[in-house]
Amino acid sequence: MAEIKDRGYVNSDVLVSTDWVAEHLNDKDVRIIESNEDQLLYSTGHVLGAVHVDWTVDLNDPVRRDYLQREGFEKLMSRIGVTPEMTVIFYGDKNNWWACYAYWVFQLFGHKNAKVMDGGRIKWQNEKRELNKEIPRYSATEYKAPDRDDKKIRAFRDQVFEHVNNNLALVDVRSPEEYSGKRLHMPDYPNEGALRGGHIPRAKNIPWAKAVNLNDGTFKTAEELKTIYEKENNLKPDDNIIAYCRIGERSSHTWFVLKNLLGYKNVRNYDGSWTEWGNLVNVPIEK
């Protein structure tokens, strides 16, 4: 795989390599953050000095279906010893799916110095790099965050409805079985949390994992990504795009790719996603 800077990304600074992370394990200006789908993984061993950010506990409001507010984000940053000036490096399981989700939530609070370790946990492990079980303790910091800004990178259902009515671009990053609604109707299998199956009208089905090399979890090159999103699915860098999945986690990965690696200007993540749209009364659905 080519060096990150040689892959043609519009903003290659949002990625760091495993080598880079290995060289910055003791960098006081860097905080490494592991964020996984599997809650047990961090405790089995993590990158030395990495803190754990659990999306269910740390990034969500405990009562409402929403992300934490400014005060909660400040407390989180204080607890993990991060200042506004520090660079945070996200990595995790599932080809950085959850790392990108955490990255996206951090952007709601404007933490600009944020990057993702290319390849995530699987690449680190495959390279036989050290995993450490010691839970690091950092001095609490004073972190003053702005109010959460949902306008630029987050979409709500009314905006999605308007988007549909205006024939603007939607990307459904779920599996083809979820997109078609087939999965919801299979007997003896877990319920997806939605009453109806299918997809938002005219959404293109581009499963999120197409953006990564499955052998090592790294992101594909810009040319390969353009083939997937532009040549095969007719998206354009100037399009107004909303991405969604089931609850907004997989689509945050696609958001990361379109926004940062391909430099699309206007991409939002609809975190209500199918668990909201598939339960709404009288909204249009295609199968």
Place this chain on the structure above:
Amino acid sequence: MDEYPAKLNEIVEALSLISDQQERRDILIDYAERYKEVPPEIAMRPFSEENKVPFCESGVYVWTIRQAEGTLKFYFAVENPQGISARAMSAILDATLSGERPESIIKVNEDLVYKIFGQSLSMGKNMGLTGIVQRVIRDSRKFL
């Protein structure tokens, strides 16, 4: 309390007394480390799609064998090396349900996943783990 088989009840009751999430994680990791992959005399790669738990992203396979005395024996394979929770679930199901009769096993229900892993599971993870439990129950029904 659900009428789970006795060994499974023991684990569920023990976990219900734990309020510290890290302690629960340590116990589950301990189970994950006890996970044993399906032996080659039962199945070899490439595993049959018939044995795959659909939609479990950890790539879990289940085999159910009826033993001479009428009890069942479960075997598992977790293909995702990072599927620690899937390994823990598989090890717990093997440790507690293998050796039980199908009529006991079908009393297990989907609530088991939350009882073992706690409430703060992601939806996707819950669905995957629930899929493993459902597969075990469904297989058991075939032997009634």
